[in-house]
Amino acid sequence: MTMKTVFKRTDGLTDKPTHYCPGCTHGVIHRLVGEVLEEMDILEDTIGVASVGCSVLSYEYFNCDMTQAAHGRAPAVATGVKRVLPNRFVFTYQGDGDLASIGISEVIHAAARGEKITVIFVNNAIYGMTGGQMAPTTLIGQKTATTPFGRDVAIQGSPIKVCEMIATLDGAAYIERVSTHDVPHIQKAKKAIKKAFETQKKGLGFSMIEILSTCPTNWGLDPVESLDWVKDNMVPVYPLGVYKNSEEVKK
């Protein structure tokens, strides 16, 4: 009997088991990025930049050269790498605490400069690693360790919509928000990630994919409820879709 391989591990990831909580979609997103790097045959031409937060150990999971950056600084580190090695693919993998809070300056300016890097921005509306505190992306009314009565606009302000903001910058070439709450959306997320790397390959400018993700542990929900929470609560606040798509290099 001949066996046909219908599904296999991607070469884009190492064999190391990840540390992510059950129901967290970091693992799914890792796999999507790994598959794209493998399918584009660029694993050996890629340098990834890991963040601080839940994805701090992502340098152990991606099967390419990796550098670990300080909290929020990944786009600056990636800038340093890419400016020295313009023919390599450079991506950052950052959560919302890392990117939207302490690192908001670095990501805005990397986008404004049109750095030819790809930012994978994982938004789960909360700080995961430090134990479920408010993120800039925390929804209004959402209870976290530091908004125990729910995020109040009068006190903590409103969520930052990163795609909408970055898309206003001329250096941003491809900006899309996707989600991981069901299989069709996961497939769309992969296409978006591929598009971002292709944008980098063409030298069009800065690309960023924001991916809505789960945090069952800190949300206090089970994995299935968490996927529903993304769909029902996050998607309405963070509308999915392409926010910027430049087909030409900015002169």
Next chain:
Amino acid sequence: MGKVLMKGNEVIAEAAVHAGCKYFFGYPITPQSELVAYMARRLPEVGGLFLQAESEIAAINMVYGAAGTGVRVMTSSSSPGFSLKQEGISYLVGSELPAVICNIVRGGPGLGNIQPAQSDYYQVTKGGGHGDYNIPVLAPASLQEIVELTQAAFDIADRYRTPVIIMGDGMLGQMMEPVDFGERTEIEQFNKEWATTGTRGDGGPKIITSLELDAESLEKRNQNLQKKFALIRENEVRYETYQTDDADYIMVAFGTVARITMNAINRARHEGIKVGLIRPISLWPFPDKPFIETRDRVKAYISVEMSAGQMIEDVRLAVNGRAPVDFYGRTGGVVPTQEEIYEKIKSVAGGVTI
């Protein structure tokens, strides 16, 4: 090439180019901005790249990224900006990446002013950022010396995989002197197999990180770093002595203050006071040897600084209680005069004259 008249900040930049530095990520701050501007014009001429970052924090992290690819890379700043770079510097040490960072010190604390000072001594020699670490610090006293020390800074950085600091005061950055860059010498090549340049053709993925979640593993890492620091202490001490052989009193000063002190010493010698100078060139590792050699016969050491007294602690450690250690310092960007230092020598020497 012959001698050219240049400003200190520009000499540092040109010397870096001579040392093979092709990448510079900077942010303007007085009194070092000429260095940044010089690199912006100069690096494209040698096929390099200058990038003005959005902040000192971004600049040092760009340096971190570039250093990880194995190239010679540099940034520079002045005191308040240097404080911001400390985060990235700690990461450079933790990840064992080579880079050169120049700090042209101004008066502080806080925003302070833009006058020359040496009050970042603690910050550059005692770690500065978080964690257990030391960084080689080179303190030139003349623009000519900058040429040699900048080259040395890049070599030390590559040899030990460490950031290296060049520290000067605002006066050194702003003064003009004739400088000879000499013949371009061969740049020493270092093994950089650790660099993250894409894994094509050279084995599996490489990782640059300072994270080590297991306590004992991190302790092991720290022990290895400490071994490296010990090696640097052994090999990279630099200093100069001036008229210390018969000296009853020894002044201790670095950078431009050492030059002013030397003039005061000449005057005191003329008056019959046997006084000499120890000029630390490497602030870390601090040169203990000239103190050990003199401390049992010298009547007193006098540390002269443009600070409220920071290097004096290292002087005391080197003297180890074998002789009195006195101090003269000005702060806030005030440069001590030759006259003031001479008066200090006279008062310590008890007004001894022939």
